[in-house]
Amino acid sequence: MKKLFKTFAAVALIGSISFLSSCDKVCDEGYEGDDCKTQIRAKFLGAWQGPETCTVGSDNYTLTIAASSTDVLKITLTNVYGSSFVATATVSGSSFTVANQNVGATVNVQGSGSVNGNALTFTYTINDGTNSNSCTFNGTKL
Numbered sequence: 174m175k176k177l178f179k180t181f182a183a184v185a186l187i188g189s190i191s192f193l194s195s196c197d198k199v200c201d202e203g204y205e206g207d208d209c210k211t212q213i214r215a216k217f218l219g220a221w222q223g224p225e226t227c228t229v230g231s232d233n234y235t236l237t238i239a240a241s242s243t244d245v246l247k248i249t250l251t252n253v254y255g256s257s258f259v260a261t262a263t264v265s266g267s268s269f270t271v272a273n274q275n276v277g278a279t280v281n282v283q284g285s286g287s288v289n290g291n292a293l294t295f296t297y298t299i300n301d302g303t304n305s306n307s308c309t310f311n312g313t314k315l
Contacts, residue, residue: 203245214240214248214264221293221312225255228307236295236312253282254299254308262286271297286310 200209221236234255241247241261248269250260258276262269273283276299284297291314298307 212240212245213266214246216267216288217248217264217269217293220315221310222315223293223310223312225308225310227309229304230306235315236293236310238293250295253297254306258282258299277301 198207198209200206203213205211205213217238218240219238221238223233223236225232225234232255234252236253237251239249239251241249246264248262248264250262250271252258253260253276256277258280260271260274260276260282262271267289268285268287270285271283273281276282279302280299281302282297282299284295286293286295286297288294293310293312293314295310295312296308297310298305300306
């Protein structure tokens with residue numbers, strides 16, 4: 174009986190180890206990668222140069238994205254609309270969302286974007302209280 178119990182215990186232990194090693198690791202919020210040490214927002218950070226097409230007008234400029242100091246899931250976008258506007262966004266996977274927010278005296282912005290390798294797309298609406306302009310910025314990482 175003892176021999177049967179030892180054999181059963183050994184099989185159960187080996188099965189448990191195999192089961193645990195085959196599980197996918199769940200990273201803490203805001204992190205990804207095999208070791209869960211890469212911040213999800215890392216892929217967005219840096220300077221992005223490219224054209225922007227709006228309902229009214231077009232431009233070509235550099236958009237800079239930096240890590241927010243307040244939250245691992247937040248980034249700041251500087252030079253939105255080719256102006257000195259700074260917006261805060263929340264990242265999720267390969268996309269980000271800019272909730273409606275004030276970026277200037279009477280100027281609000283809201284939109285979303287995504288990154289695919291070295292290409293960033295940011296589609297947003299900017300509104301000064303009187304006029305609204307919808308824009309799409311397509312940047313390449315510098």
